[in-house]
Every structure is written in structure tokens, then in C-alpha cells.
Amino acid sequence: MRISLKIWRQDGPTDEGRMVDYQLDDVSEDSSFLEMLDLLNEQLIAREEEPVAFDSDCREGICGMCGVVINGQAHGPERTTTCQLHMRSFDDGDEIIIEPWRADPFPVIKDLCVDRSSFDRIIQAGGFISANTGSAPDAHATPVPKEDADRAFMAAECIGCGACVAACPNAAGMLFMGAKVTHLGELPQGQPEREARVLAMTEQHDLEGFGGCTNLGECTRACPKGIPLNVISQLNADYRHAGYGGRG
Amino acid sequence: MTETVNSPDLIDGVYREGAPITDTKAPAGDISGKWTTRKFEAALVNPANRRKLSVIIVGTGLAGASAGATLGEAGYQVKSFCYQDSPRRAHSIAAQGGINAAKNYKGDGDSVHRLFYDTVKGGDYRSRETNVYRLAEVSADIIDQCVAQGVPFAREYGGLLDNRSFGGVQVSRTFYARGQTGQQLLIGAYQALERQIAAGTVEMYARHEMLELVVVDGKARGIIARDMVTGEIETHLADAVVLASGGYGNVFFLSTNAMGCNVTASWRAHRKGAYFGNPCYTQIHPTCIPQTGEHQSKLTLMSESLRNDGRIWVPKNSEDCDKNPREIAEEDRDYYLERIYPGFGNLVPRDIASRQAKNMCDEGRGVGPAVDGVRRGVYLDFGDAIERLGEEAVRSKYGNLFDMYAQITGENPYEVPMRIYPAVHYTMGGLWVDYDLQSSIPGLFVTGEANFSDHGANRLGASALMQGLADGYFVLPNTIRDYLAKGPFTKIAEDDPAVAEARESVEGRVARLMSINGTRTVDSYHKALGKIMWEKCGMERTEEGLREAIEEIRALRADFWTNVRVLGSAEGLNQSLEKAGRVADFLELGELMCIDALHRRESCGGHFRAESQTEDGEALRHDDEYAYVAAWEWGGDDGAPVLHKEDLVYDFIELKQRSYK
Ligand SMILES: Cc1cc2nc3c(=O)[nH]c(=O)nc-3n(C[C@H](O)[C@H](O)[C@H](O)COP(=O)(O)OP(=O)(O)OC[C@H]3O[C@@H](n4cnc5c(N)ncnc54)[C@H](O)[C@@H]3O)c2cc1C
Ligand code: SF4
Ligand code: FES
Numbered sequence: 001m002r003i004s005l006k007i008w009r010q011d012g013p014t015d016e017g018r019m020v021d022y023q024l025d026d027v028s029e030d031s032s033f034l035e036m037l038d039l040l041n042e043q044l045i046a047r048e049e050e051p052v053a054f055d056s057d058c059r060e061g062i063c064g065m066c067g068v069v070i071n072g073q074a075h076g077p078e079r080t081t082t083c084q085l086h087m088r089s090f091d092d093g094d095e096i097i098i099e100p101w102r103a104d105p106f107p108v109i110k111d112l113c114v115d116r117s118s119f120d121r122i123i124q125a126g127g128f129i130s131a132n133t134g135s136a137p138d139a140h141a142t143p144v145p146k147e148d149a150d151r152a153f154m155a156a157e158c159i160g161c162g163a164c165v166a167a168c169p170n171a172a173g174m175l176f177m178g179a180k181v182t183h184l185g186e187l188p189q190g191q192p193e194r195e196a197r198v199l200a201m202t203e204q205h206d207l208e209g210f211g212g213c214t215n216l217g218e219c220t221r222a223c224p225k226g227i228p229l230n231v232i233s234q235l236n237a238d239y240r241h242a243g244y245g246g247r248g
Numbered sequence: 249m250t251e252t253v254n255s256p257d258l259i260d261g262v263y264r265e266g267a268p269i270t271d272t273k274a275p276a277g278d279i280s281g282k283w284t285t286r287k288f289e290a291a292l293v294n295p296a297n298r299r300k301l302s303v304i305i306v307g308t309g310l311a312g313a314s315a316g317a318t319l320g321e322a323g324y325q326v327k328s329f330c331y332q333d334s335p336r337r338a339h340s341i342a343a344q345g346g347i348n349a350a351k352n353y354k355g356d357g358d359s360v361h362r363l364f365y366d367t368v369k370g371g372d373y374r375s376r377e378t379n380v381y382r383l384a385e386v387s388a389d390i391i392d393q394c395v396a397q398g399v400p401f402a403r404e405y406g407g408l409l410d411n412r413s414f415g416g417v418q419v420s421r422t423f424y425a426r427g428q429t430g431q432q433l434l435i436g437a438y439q440a441l442e443r444q445i446a447a448g449t450v451e452m453y454a455r456h457e458m459l460e461l462v463v464v465d466g467k468a469r470g471i472i473a474r475d476m477v478t479g480e481i482e483t484h485l486a487d488a489v490v491l492a493s494g495g496y497g498n499v500f501f502l503s504t505n506a507m508g509c510n511v512t513a514s515w516r517a518h519r520k521g522a523y524f525g526n527p528c529y530t531q532i533h534p535t536c537i538p539q540t541g542e543h544q545s546k547l548t549l550m551s552e553s554l555r556n557d558g559r560i561w562v563p564k565n566s567e568d569c570d571k572n573p574r575e576i577a578e579e580d581r582d583y584y585l586e587r588i589y590p591g592f593g594n595l596v597p598r599d600i601a602s603r604q605a606k607n608m609c610d611e612g613r614g615v616g617p618a619v620d621g622v623r624r625g626v627y628l629d630f631g632d633a634i635e636r637l638g639e640e641a642v643r644s645k646y647g648n649l650f651d652m653y654a655q656i657t658g659e660n661p662y663e664v665p666m667r668i669y670p671a672v673h674y675t676m677g678g679l680w681v682d683y684d685l686q687s688s689i690p691g692l693f694v695t696g697e698a699n700f701s702d703h704g705a706n707r708l709g710a711s712a713l714m715q716g717l718a719d720g721y722f723v724l725p726n727t728i729r730d731y732l733a734k735g736p737f738t739k740i741a742e743d744d745p746a747v748a749e750a751r752e753s754v755e756g757r758v759a760r761l762m763s764i765n766g767t768r769t770v771d772s773y774h775k776a777l778g779k780i781m782w783e784k785c786g787m788e789r790t791e792e793g794l795r796e797a798i799e800e801i802r803a804l805r806a807d808f809w810t811n812v813r814v815l816g817s818a819e820g821l822n823q824s825l826e827k828a829g830r831v832a833d834f835l836e837l838g839e840l841m842c843i844d845a846l847h848r849r850e851s852c853g854g855h856f857r858a859e860s861q862t863e864d865g866e867a868l869r870h871d872d873e874y875a876y877v878a879a880w881e882w883g884g885d886d887g888a889p890v891l892h893k894e895d896l897v898y899d900f901i902e903l904k905q906r907s908y909k
Contacts, residue, residue, distance in 0.1 A: 012820055030658075031543040038545055038771070045769045045824070050816045053823055055333065057506040059546050061652070062431055063337040084655050109477055110821040117454065120334050124446035128439035129398045133318040133721050134389070136396035140353065143407025153400035153425060156432060160336055189398050 001027045001087060004095040005040065007052055010108050017108070019097075033076065033085040034059060034066060053111040059083040061224065064159030067166070068112045069099040074163035074222040081161065081224045101162050103171035105208045116162050118208040119176060125204035126197035127180045129189050148186045155182035157225045164219035164227075170211030175219040177201055178231030181238055195242035202239055258888050262798060262843050266890040269523075269879055273683035273727075274378040279900045280360075283382045286683065287726050291733035298323035301732045302486040304471055306458045306513050308335030310430075310713060311696025312492030313437035314720025320444030322725060324732070327484055328441065329453045329473060331508055331826075336438040339494055339506040340716060343430025344551035344649070346414055346422035347713040349387040354411055358419040360384045365901060366417060367711060370597060371676070371704020372853035372869060373903050374526070376877070376896065378683055379701040386722040387714050391423055393721055397436040401425050413595075414553055414709045422710045427551050427648045433713055437720070456482070457826065459754045461489065461517045461692065464746040468517075468692035469737075472754045476826065479819040481754055483747055487737045488691045488728060491517060492720065495675040495697040497530065499834045499841065500786070501778025503672040504536060504549040510830040511837050514679050514698050522687040523879035523892060525680035525700030527837065528845035531707050531854050532787050533673035534601035537656055537666075538616050538625040547671040548656055550649050552709055555594045555601070557633040557642070558666070560585050562613040562626050569615050573627055573665050584608060599706050599787075599854040599867070602670035606787055609669070616667045625667035634662065670787065674712060676703040676854075677844075680879040680894075684727035685719060688879075693728055695719035700877065705853025758818050761828045766811030770827045773808050777801065777831070777838055785842050790858045794846040798839055805835040840880060840889055847891065850874045871903055 003024045010017030024043070027036050034056050041051035056066040061084040070076030076085045090096065100108050105118040144152075158179035165173050181198050184190035190197075213232055220229045259265060275285040293301065302325040305316050313335055316328040330338060350363040363384035368375055391409070395401065401423050402410040414422035425432040444450040455476040462470035462485065470485035496511035497503040518524045535555065537548045561581045563569055568576050584604060586593040594601075605626045608614060616625030634642050639662060643650070650661045657667075678700040685693050685701075696716040703711065740747060784790075784797035808831070816822045851860045851867035852874070860868045877894040 028541055028543045030540045032545075035543050035545050039543060042769055042771060045813060045815060048813075048815065051824060053821055057332055057337055057508050058339065058342045059507060060342055060548050061655075062428070063332070063339075063341050063506065064334075065332055065337045080655060084652075086656070086658070088658055113821060115477075116333060120336070120442060120445075120452075120454075123439060123442045128443045129396065130443060131393070131396035131440070132321055133314075133393060133440075133725070136389070136392040139351070139391045139395040139401075140408055142395070144403055145407050146403045146405050149400050149403040149407075152398070153432070156400050156425075156435060157428065159431075160334065183400070184398050187398050187400070189396055 001029060001090070001092040003027050003036070003090065006095065006097045007112070008099040009052070009111055012110055013107055027087050029086070029088040031087050032059065032083055033070070033087065034083050036087055053113050055113050056083050062159060064161040067101060067161045067163055069101065069166060071097050074101070074167040075224055079224060079226070081159070101166035103165045105171065105173070105210050106162060106165065116160070118210070119160050119162065119173070121208060122173065122177060122201050122204045123180065126193065126200035127184070129184060130193060131189070142188050144187060152183050152186035155179045155186070155227065155231055158227055159225060161224065163222040163224060165210065167218040167222035168211070169216060169218065170214060172213045172219070173205050173210040174213040174232045174235060175223060175227055177205055178235035179227045182231040182234045185234065185238060194238065198235065198238040199242050260846060263847065263888050264883070264890045266881060266892045269892045269894050271376065271378070271682045271894065279378065279381045282378055283385055290726055290730035293729055293733050295323055299325065301325065301735050302327070303488050303490060303728065304484055304486040305329070305490040305492060306471065307338065307492030307494060307696070307698070308438070308441065309338035309340035309492060309494055309696060310434055310437055310716030311698070311720045312490070313338065313434065313441045314717050315490055315492060315695060315724050316450050317437060317440035317444050318721055318725045319728070320447070320449035323449065326444070326450040327453065327486065328450050329456045329458055331455065331457045331476065333455055335441055335452060335454060336435065338434060339509055340434045340713070341431045342506060343713055344427040344549065345553050346412065346424035346429045346710040347390070347433060347717070348414070348421050348710040349391045349423060349714065350384055350421060351388050351391060353409060354420045356419045358421050362419065363387060363421065367702070367708055368704070368901050369904070370706060370708035372706050372906065373704065373871065373875065373898065374852055374877070374896065375704030376701050377898055377900060381900070382723065383702050383715055383718050386718045389722060390714060390717045394433060394436050397440060399425065399432050399436040412553065413556065417708065424553070427553070427646070430713060433717065437717070458493070458513045459516065459757070459829065460750045461520045462747050462750045463520050463689060464740050464744060467690045469740050470747065472750050474754070474758070477821055479817070479822070481751060481758070483742055483751055485740050485742070485747070487735050488693065488731055490693045490695060490724065490728070491679065491698050492695045493698045495678070496834070496837060497672045497675050499777065499838050500672040500781045501774045502539065502544065502547050502782070504533060504547050507546060510833065512830050512833045515833040515837055517679060517687065517689065517692060519882050520689065521882065522689050522692055523680035523881055524677065524840065525877050525879050526677040526844065527841045527880065528785065528848065529676035529705050529853065529855060530672055530786070531598065531674035531676060532602040532670045534598050534605060534670050535628065535668045536671035537653060538669040539619050540617055541619060548652070549671065549673060550653060550666070550668070552598070554628060554646060554649060557637070557645070558594065558628040558630050559583055559632055560594050560626055560628055562608045562615060566612045569613060569623060573615070582613070597706060598709070599856070602854070603787055603856055605668070605670055624669045626669070627665040628668045629665035630661065631665065672782070672786070674707055676700065676705060676707055680877065684730065685724055686727070686731065691731065693724060695724055705855055757829070758825065761812070761814050761825060761832070762818050764810065764812050764814070766813050768811050768813060770812060770814065770824055770831050773804060773812060774827070774831045774834065776804055777834060780804070781838055781841070785845050787854070788856045788858055789845050791846065794842050797842045798846070801835060801839045801842065808832065808835060843889060844878055844880065848874055848878065867906070869905065875903070
């Protein structure tokens with residue numbers, strides 16, 4: 001396939017950045033989107049031009065490291081990660097515009113790489129169950145209804161890629177946060193810290209500069225793991241409960 | 249190593265032999281009491297003193313994150329490093345199938361001893377008995393710990409945990425979270441680590457790459473790392489260093505490993521004196537999605553839990569290979585694993601499943617697109633399972649794997665059988681450690697896939713996750729304590745000659761890579777190395793092939809250092825520079841792997857030496873000659889590596905030749 005690319009190039013965090021045009025001629029339909037970028041980079045290096053920086057690691061849709069905006073959509077036209085998007089989703093002769101995630105809490109480091117450490121800080125605020133090593137009771141001591149376990153699992157599938165934030169006009173991190181709150185809140189082990197967790201995480205979310213949720217649903221449409229919007233309802237419900245009725 | 253090529257005093261022209269070594273840390277007594285004894289004998293550190301003791305941990309996978317969280321919790325000062333942007337992205341996240349534990353929740357006769365036995369046998373009697381026993385012993389605690397952290401393992405309707413049988417094992421001892429067990433376990437460990445970061449006991453350095461080990465007075469005392477965002481070369485000093493930096497399967501370029509997996513941390517330590525154990529032991533995984541062409545950057549594994557219900561076959565006649573598989577009649581299909589190994593069928597160990605798939609394809613009965621003129625694929629067929637269990641049941645068990653397959657290949661596996669082919673997946677070799685997980689450099693500990701000890705020549709499914717967490721949550725915190733108890737250690741100045749030397753060597757190397765300004769890309773070297781390794785040091789090896797490979801790698805390495813092209817600047821994010829450093833180390837490791845494979849003239853586990861096979865083509869081990877760990881010492885830039893043998897003594901398990909017929 002022949003593909004025209006417009007790619008955001010930015011030398012560093014303080015550089016202004018610009019769109020640059022590239023042309024690729026021999027792209028296999030079977031290659032992944034990132035393999036297409038590999039091919040571009042090999043050609044750029046051959047021409048002594050600096051390759052395009054982009055993040056990826058597992059290339060299997062599970063580590064959450066990859067992620068760019070493709071033709072205006074986070075992770076591109078299919079509901080999957082950038083690394084699992086394949087060129088067969090495009091047509092011969094297409095023009096593809098590639099930009100980094102755009103959101104203040106995700107500053108650009110270089111080209112298509114952004115800094116998502118704000119997500120880690122939200123987890124630090126309370127996205128865990130305090131269980132010291134070696135003191136756990138037998139795993140069968142606490143049965144968990146299968147439905148709860150399944151729902152916890154579904155929420156725990158969030159890969160922390162940040163597409164929800166990039167897709168949201170308000171740059172809210174609520175889907176990401178709602179996923180964690182739902183994962184831990186569905187399990188008996190997560191109850192003791194349930195209220196403190198939601199308050200602390202929400203506070204950190206706001207401190208990092210993420211916006212508020214106005215229920216547009218762009219996040220869930222962009223989410224490669226299909227995290228549903230109702231995790232945000234759970235987040236809100238827990239928050240209200242913690243704020244008013246709970247220990248606050 | 250170049251000048252010594254044909255020196256007469258070298259064995260096989262490539263290595264020397266040094267003094268034998270032994271593990272001196274495992275206590276005497278019955279195997280079931282050793283770990284209790286060791287924990288008791290290991291010195292304690294008073295909680296007030298822990299704050300004064302510092303540990304560097306390189307790696308935040310299951311092994312590193314669990315160790316970081318546990319040591320942080322105990323009160324030590326921990327600095328944790330990873331090359332990704334967040335510790336949550338470590339490669340452990342990709343593990344699909346499950347984690348073993350001797351819980352015997354199914355009441356099917358499982359026990360610590362049976363898990364121990366299966367693991368030693370599965371590793372073809374090339375792992376260390378004492379370490380494996382301990383692994384089986386702490387396995388049950390791992391599940392308890394993870395459940396307490398909120399890891400959402402699969403459950404039955406009654407609310408209890410579910411188990412399955414996995415990868416050639418006849419009891420159901422594998423815990424799983426759909427096909428995303430590694431992800432869920434890692435998120436659990438990552439959250440525990442983040443909790444300690446918030447508590448201030450762990451300091452996290454993401455997007456940092458360790459490029460050198462600092463050794464002062466013979467002890468590991470720190471690392472030199474590059475901040476991958478600013479390019480700054482930083483010195484980090486501590487009382488002990490833990491490498492939990494994962495495996496080196498990416499030496500093959502095409503593998504199921506994440507793109508960034510590398511050997512640099514281990515290799516730099518090796519060059520500073522840490523022995524490298526059994527480098528040639530690579531695991532090839534039988535159920536990967538076949539390669540489609542030259543553009544490919546990695547291979548994707550599908551959990552081998554698929555082998556529980558899928559049946560593996562190829563057409564009996566090569567003329568049928570390009571037919572629609574649904575139109576090939578039952579009697580024209582060769583369910584070769586069920587035919588050759590009726591007792592185990594599709595559940596034979598990985599190396600057998602892999603090698604037989606390759607044999608079928610080499611015979612010209614492979615299916616799918618041809619790459620370099622050979623069709624490299626066999627069918628993994630769920631037709632029968634769908635008929636027997638219904639599509640819904642199959643979907644609920646394997647749905648995400650089927651989706652993944654459809655996404656990558658564009659085919660619907662509910663209608664057409666999947667195609668699979670073996671791929672490099674895991675490395676059993678790694679830095680040599682004793683029972684305490686300490687390397688041959690005092691103060692340098694090695695955990696998880698980065699060490700060599702527990703899997704022998706072949707790793708059973710679902711046991712790497714178990715090992716990573718066993719090491720990090722339960723073993724290391726007890727053994728490193730014994731070492732740290734000897735502290736406080738003298739403070740090292742940043743301008744100590746040993747520190748300065750380590751730092752200068754990193755700076756010099758970066759400067760050198762940036763200044764070569766040749767014509768070839770880093771990736772092209774990596775691919776060339778990968779081809780040599782896969783063809784000549786992969787699933788099947790021969791004396792002749794290995795000798796050729798050594799020469800080819802030497803030539804490639806020489807070319808790399810004169811002709812590689814790294815553009816951009818060293819001050820800032822530079823992914824070509826990162827890759828160049830990793831490939832440079834792979835180019836040295838690749839040669840050592842071939843030397844190790846050359847010297848081991850037996851077939852063993854996942855390592856099939858063509859000259860050593862039985863009359864019917866099965867792997868033939870030579871316990872009389874090779875029942876040892878090959879621990880290699882760095883011989884210097886111009887010297888040959890030195891082989892130290894650690895005899896493997898089986899006191900509690902009888903050594904048996906394998907038979908799966
Ligand atoms: C696709 C796949 C599926 C698998 N499925 C299973 C399974 O079902 N069951 C099972 O038991 N095992 C499975 N395995 C194997 C298992 O996942 C790994 O062996 C295990 O997770 C390794 O864990 P680790 O903590 O040792 O290393 P990793 O998880 O690889 O972590 C390595 C860490 O080291 C860091 N690092 C590396 N080098 C440096 C450096 N120089 N500087 C700084 N940081 C560095 C990385 O950033 C990372 O944090 C699978 C493996 C693969 C590839
Ligand atoms: S909720 Fe979805 S889009 Fe957001 S970080 Fe998690 S996986 Fe990515
Ligand atoms: S590279 Fe890991 S999810 Fe895309």
C-alpha cells in the first residue's frame with residue numbers, strides 16, 4: 001500500500017512542534033501500525049533524518065505503553081491499542097495524521113511520546129489494597145461471588161494507556177480512575193479502604209490538572225479494553241457516599 | 249574475544265575451563281526443612297536499622313515489583329528502576345496462561361512434593377533441586393498474597409478459586425485470570441509498589457536504564473543509569489543491588505518478548521564478574537501466531553492453555569496444504585501429537601510440541617503463507633471442542649485469545665482453525681545465583697527470569713510467574729536480610745575510583761556509539777543477529793552450525809562497531825541510542841550462547857542437539873557427562889570465557905530419562 005503521513009514532530013518538551021509530511025510506498029496490509037512506523041524510521045535513518053520517537057513495548061495490546069491520536073481518534077479507527085491496529089484497516093492511498101496524546105497532565109516529551117506519570121501518582125494516592133507481604137489468610141478464606149469477581153476483573157483490565165483522557169474534551173481521567181475504584185470496590189478485600197481510596201484518588205486527579213467528567217462518553221468509545229461508562233457512575237456514587245455519609 | 253580464536257590452549261578453540269563451583273548456602277538436612285532452616289539462620293536486622301540500609305532494584309516486573317514492595321514495607325530504603333514510562337508496563341504483564349501453586353484445591357493429589365517433582369522433571373534434570381523445592385514450598389503463599397491484594401483470579405460459582413491444568417501437567421494447579429494472568433498479578437505487585445512509593449520507602453526511577461554495575465572492593469555497590477528523557481548519566485549507590493531485569497529472548501529479534509526486553513543489566517554485571525549460567529537454554533513456545541513476512545517486529549504468543557481443548561494437526565498429504573482446512577476430510581488429517589504420544593497427546597511438553605511442529609513443516613506439510621519458501625504453521629483446531637462444549641463455552645474460556653488471533657490475522661478462529669508455530673519465548677539461562685539468590689559478586693542478587701536456577705533446560709508452563717513472585721515476595725526479602733545484617737557498610741564517595749571508572753565507561757560507550765556515524769541501522773544488525781541465532785542456536789543445533797554462528801557473530805559485531813548509524817543527540821530521548829546499546833550487548837551474549845550450546849553435546853529440554861538423539865529421533869540426554877550447570881565467567885574483551893561447572897546433585901529425586909511415549 002501507499003500511505004501519506006502527517007506526523008507531529010517535537011524535539012523536546014519546550015519545542016513548539018510542527019506537522020511533517022512523509023510518504024511510504026511499500027506497506028504490507030499485514031503489518032501493524034507501529035511496524036509501519038518502524039518502516040518509516042528505517043527509511044528516515046537511511047536518509048540521515050532523525051527517526052520519529054514513539055512509545056511501545058509489548059506490541060500485544062496489554063502493556064499500555066503505546067498510544068497516539070490517528071486521524072483525530074485516540075488509538076485510531078478501531079477499538080484497540082495502537083500496536084494492535086493493522087494496516088488492513090486503511091486503504092491504499094490514504095492520508096494518515098498522527099499526533100501525540102493531547103492533555104495538560106500528559107506533557108509531550110518528544111514527537112509522539114508523552115509523560116503519563118500522573119496516572120501513577122493517582123494510584124499512589126490510594127489505588128491499592130494495603131496487604132503486607134506474608135500476612136495474608138488462605139485464599140479460600142474469603143469466597144467472592146463469581147459475578148463480583150468477574151466485574152472486578154473487567155474493571156481491572158484497564159491498561160493505563162491514557163486514551164480515555166486523550167479522547168475527552170475535558171481531559172478527564174475518570175474512566176481510568178473509575179476502573180480502579182470499581183476493581184477494588186467490587187472485592188471484599190477492598191472494602192476497608194473504599195472511602196478513603198476514592199477521596200484520595202479524586203483529590204490527586206484534580207491536583208494533576210485532569211478535567212471534570214461531563215458524561216460525553218468519548219472515553220469509553222476510545223478505550224481499547226472496553227471499560228464501560230458505568231465505572232464512572234460507581235466512582236461518583238462512592239465519592240458521594242464517602243463525602244457525605246462516610247468517614248470523609 | 250577475537251584474538252584468541254584458534255589458540256591451541258583453548259577447548260574447542262573458544263573457551264577455557266576453570267575451577268568447579270558449588271552452592272554453599274543451602275543448609276544440610278532433609279529437603280523439606282531446608283528453607284525453614286535457612287530463614288531461621290539468616291541474621292535479623294533490627295527495624296530501626298533497616299532505614300539506614302539501602303537497596304537498588306533494577307526491574308519492576310513480577311520479580312522486581314514484589315521485591316521492591318516487600319523490602320520497602322520492611323523499612324529498607326529502596327530505589328527502583330525500569331526503562332518503561334511506568335513500572336506497571338514491565339514485560340510480566342504479557343503473561344497469559346496462569347500461575348502454578350501447590351494448593352491442592354481440587355483434591356487431585358497435588359502437593360509441594362509433586363510440584364517440585366514435576367518442575368525438576370519438566371526441566372529435564374538441569375535445575376537445582378534445593379531452589380526448586382523452595383519454589384514449590386512458597387507457591388501456596390503467593391496465591392494468598394495476591395488474593396489479599398485484590399488480584400481477580402477466576403472463581404467458581406460458589407465463590408472459591410478455580411484451577412485448570414496447564415502445559416502438560418496432569419493435576420489442576422494453575423490459577424488464572426482469564427488469559428491475562430500476568431497482567432493481573434503485575435497490577436497487584438505494581439499497586440503494592442506504588443503504595444510504598446507513596447509511603448516514601450521506595451523511590452521510583454521510570455524511564456531510566458541501568459548501563460553499568462558499580463563494584464567497590466569486590467562488592468556490588470550501585471549502578472550507573474541513563475535518564476532516558478534528559479540523557480543524563482546518573483550514579484546511584486546503595487548497600488546491595490538486585491537485578492530483576494527479565495530475560496534475554498530478544499537476542500533472537502523475533503520473539504514473544506516485549507520490544508525493550510534486553511540483556512544489558514545482566515550482561516554489564518557479567519562483565520564485572522557475575523557468572524552467566526546456562527546461557528544457551530532458550531525456551532521455544534509451541535503456540536505462537538506464525539510469521540507473515542519481513543515487516544514483522546515481534547511474534548505473538550497465544551496461551552498454551554489452548555492445547556487443553558484444541559487439537560493439533562497437519563494434512564497427511566502435502567498436496568492438501570493450501571486447501572481450506574474444513575474441506576480436508578478427517579482421514580486425511582494427521583493429529584501427529586496424539587499419534588506419536590498417545591499418553592499425553594496435545595499436552596506433551598513444550599519442547600516436544602515445538603520440535604514436532606517444526607518437523608511437520610520441514611517435511612513440507614506446514615500450512616499458511618510461505619515465508620522464505622516454507623509454510624511455517626500447523627493447525628490448532630477447536631472444531632471438536634466447539635461441537636462438544638458449544639461455542640459459548642469455548643468463548644467464555646478462550647474468548648480473548650480468539651479475539652487477539654482474529655485481530656492479528658484477520659481470520660475468524662471460530663470458523664477456521666487457528667494456525668500456530670513455535671517461537672522464542674523465555675530464557676532459562678541467566679546470571680548464576682546461589683540458594684540465597686546471590687550472584688558470584690557479593691551484594692549482587694538476581695531474581696526472576698534474570699537468574700538461572702529454577703527451570704533447568706525447559707520451563708513448565710505457569711512456573712515463571714510463580715518464580716518471579718516467590719523470589720520477590722518471599723525468598724529474597726529473607727536472604728538479602730542476611731547480607732544486609734552485616735552492614736552498615738562503609739559509605740562510598742561518588743568520586744571513588746571504582747565509581748568514576750564505571751561512569752566513564754558508560755559515558756565513553758555512549759559517545760562511541762554516537763560517533764561511529766556509519767551506514768547501517770541498529771535494527772538491521774539486530775535482525776541479522778536474530779537470524780543467525782534462530783537458525784543455528786535455536787530449537788535444533790549442530791556442531792557445525794554453532795561453529796559457523798560464532799564466526800558470523802564475531803564478524804557482525806566487528807561490523808557493528810565500525811558501521812552502525814545512530815542519529816540525533818545523546819542529550820535527550822534517543823531511541824536509536826537505547827537500541828544500539830542493547831544490541832551491542834546482545835552481540836556479545838549471542839556468541840556466549842553459541843559457545844555454551846557448542847560445549848553441551850547432549851540434547852536436553854528445549855535444547856535439541858542433532859548429534860544426540862535416540863533411534864526414533866527423541867532428545868538424548870547424557871547425565872554422566874552433563875549433569876551440571878555451566879556457569880561462565882567473563883574472560884575479558886580479548887580473552888575467552890571460562891567455564892565453571894556446578895555439579896547437579898539429586899538427593900531427593902531420581903534422575904530418569906524422559907519418555908512421553
Ligand atoms: C507472551 C508471554 C506469555 C507468558 N505467559 C506466561 C504464563 O502464562 N505463565 C508463566 O508462568 N510465565 C509466562 N511467561 C513468562 C513470564 O512472563 C516471565 O518470565 C516473567 O514475567 C518475567 O518476570 P521478571 O520480573 O523476571 O521480568 P520482567 O517482567 O521482564 O521485568 C523486567 C524489568 O526489568 C526492567 N529492566 C530490564 N532491563 C533494564 C535496564 N537495563 N535498566 C532498567 N530497567 C531494566 C524492565 O523495565 C522491567 O521492569 C510469559 C512470557 C511471555 C513473553
Ligand atoms: S480506561 Fe481504557 S482508555 Fe483509559 S487508560 Fe484504561 S484502558 Fe486506557
Ligand atoms: S505496545 Fe503494549 S499495548 Fe501497545
